[in-house]
Amino acid sequence: MQLAPDRTQRLARARSDLRMGVPVATDQGLILAVETIHIERFDALSDLGPVELVLTERRASTLKARVYDGDLARLAIPTGASLSWVQALVDPVDDLAAPMKGPLVTLREGATDLARLGIALAKAARLLPAVLTVALRDAKSFAAANDLTYLDSATLKDAALSPLSVVARANLPLSVSEAGRLHVFRPEDGAEDHYAVEIGRPDRSKPVLARLHSACFTGDLLGSLKCDCGPQLRAALAQMGEEGAGVLLYLSQEGRGIGLANKMRAYALQDQGFDTVEANHRLGFEDDERDFRIGAELLRNMGFSKVRLMTNNPAKIARLESCGIDVTERVSLKVGRTRFNEDYLTAKRKKSGHLL
Numbered sequence: 001m002q003l004a005p006d007r008t009q010r011l012a013r014a015r016s017d018l019r020m021g022v023p024v025a026t027d028q029g030l031i032l033a034v035e036t037i038h039i040e041r042f043d044a045l046s047d048l049g050p051v052e053l054v055l056t057e058r059r060a061s062t063l064k065a066r067v068y069d070g071d072l073a074r075l076a077i078p079t080g081a082s083l084s085w086v087q088a089l090v091d092p093v094d095d096l097a098a099p100m101k102g103p104l105v106t107l108r109e110g111a112t113d114l115a116r117l118g119i120a121l122a123k124a125a126r127l128l129p130a131v132l133t134v135a136l137r138d139a140k141s142f143a144a145a146n147d148l149t150y151l152d153s154a155t156l157k158d159a160a161l162s163p164l165s166v167v168a169r170a171n172l173p174l175s176v177s178e179a180g181r182l183h184v185f186r187p188e189d190g191a192e193d194h195y196a197v198e199i200g201r202p203d204r205s206k207p208v209l210a211r212l213h214s215a216c217f218t219g220d221l222l223g224s225l226k227c228d229c230g231p232q233l234r235a236a237l238a239q240m241g242e243e244g245a246g247v248l249l250y251l252s253q254e255g256r257g258i259g260l261a262n263k264m265r266a267y268a269l270q271d272q273g274f275d276t277v278e279a280n281h282r283l284g285f286e287d288d289e290r291d292f293r294i295g296a297e298l299l300r301n302m303g304f305s306k307v308r309l310m311t312n313n314p315a316k317i318a319r320l321e322s323c324g325i326d327v328t329e330r331v332s333l334k335v336g337r338t339r340f341n342e343d344y345l346t347a348k349r350k351k352s353g354h355l356l
Helices: 007-019 039-045 057-062 083-090 113-124 139-145 153-157 217-221 229-243 260-271 276-283 293-301 314-322 342-352
Strands: 024-026 029-033 051-056 072-076 130-135 149-151 164-171 180-187 194-199 208-214 246-251 306-310 326-331
Touching (some): 024 139, 029 039, 051 057, 051 083, 057 276, 194 229, 194 293, 208 229, 217 260, 246 293, 260 276, 276 342
Parallel strands (some): 208 306, 306 326
Antiparallel strands (some): 024 029, 051 072, 051 130, 180 194, 194 246
């Protein structure tokens, strides 16, 4: 019997390590998340070799740093630079107060695989997308000697969706329908659980009224007026209850896939005058970091192949259809507009293509 963790389990361990400020080793070198690195580890890095700061193209462009590597930039760290100097480049909270940062020297030569893998891992860990990397000749031996999680490049390059399986399901009477049922799905890679709320007993041979709803702690639970998520959640369930059948997929992709902490950082930037898209870009993220393949996989798992999709987002329709789910109808869901989210909804319509 194999007791050692497999590739998927090592990947989950690596995400956890980065969140705790522990380095992760790949066959090319070390990766550390800038957000969580401890000062002692930062000071020790220079003893291992040249240290590179890796930023996404979005963040680098905000800093007016040259971008030579497409979707990311690798910056040289000046001799004697402090951890606070590095972290100021990564976190935009003080950009307006101190707009002049640097000097910034972008690297043009050398491999980018380690940098690209580091950014992907930081995003998966729901951290700011910025890492420090150090190339090592024998990273595997270094990892073994220092008790670090080791990943080969193929593990991180694999973009396949982690398999999902039902771990629990039970009847759940709801205010919108007493014929409610909750299904809990768990991915094998140790990421967050996802949920499916089934209303009634939908006919699997016909298009089901469905919604892909991304978790929103502030809107769904706290009743935030800065977004329309809570009203959309309740309106979708209410319509399913009225029709007697439907399925709402509650996906653990808070903040359009960047996590709650980063969403609050984006809100703080919005308070400074940036719109929702600009705030994401200043943090180093794309407009939307969600993976709607998860929704398609949950639908297939539950036996659905055709949906009447409740959404204002054409990207959801395109992604489901690319995954083999037939979207027979788009059902509009325009609710929850307030004076606090007018600019947010306008930005989604103008910059993200939402049909609002």
